[in-house]
Amino acid sequence: ISPVLDVAREVLFVDLEQGKIQNRNTVYLGNKTPTERAEIFKENGVTEVLCGAVSEYFFRAINNQGIDVVPWVTGRVEDILNAFASGHITDPCFRMPGCHRHGQRACFRRKKRGLR
Numbered sequence: 001i002s003p004v005l006d007v008a009r010e011v012l013f014v015d016l017e018q019g020k021i022q023n024r025n026t027v028y029l030g031n032k033t034p035t036e037r038a039e040i041f042k043e044n045g046v047t048e049v050l051c052g053a054v055s056e057y058f059f060r061a062i063n064n065q066g067i068d069v070v071p072w073v074t075g076r077v078e079d080i081l082n083a084f085a086s087g088h089i090t091d092p093c094f095r096m097p098g099c100h101r102h103g104q105r106a107c108f109r110r111k112k113r114g115l116r
Helices: 034-043 056-063 077-085 106-115
Strands: 010-017 020-028 048-050 068-070
Touching (some): 010 077, 034 056
Parallel strands (some): 048 068
Antiparallel strands (some): 010 020
């Protein structure tokens, strides 16, 4: 998992069906803008994005495409995919340091209180 989604050069698209990986596809993003990246996600049928840190602007661009974002995730890709498939992606061992609360927007809420 890239520490910061905004600067990731490539992403891994994974199809999950009934908790099993059916297909994997790595897509090169290069220097695309956050809006272009979000559109690529939508065009590829992405419904959820698992990522490390993500700017609020990119987070909103992805959400505006009707895609859910699960930010502040860290760990090995296989471990994260297994945790997501089994409903354990919110376990503390997959949370980036500094993100102590549960929920997708926890770190964004903290930033809005003046820690920008």
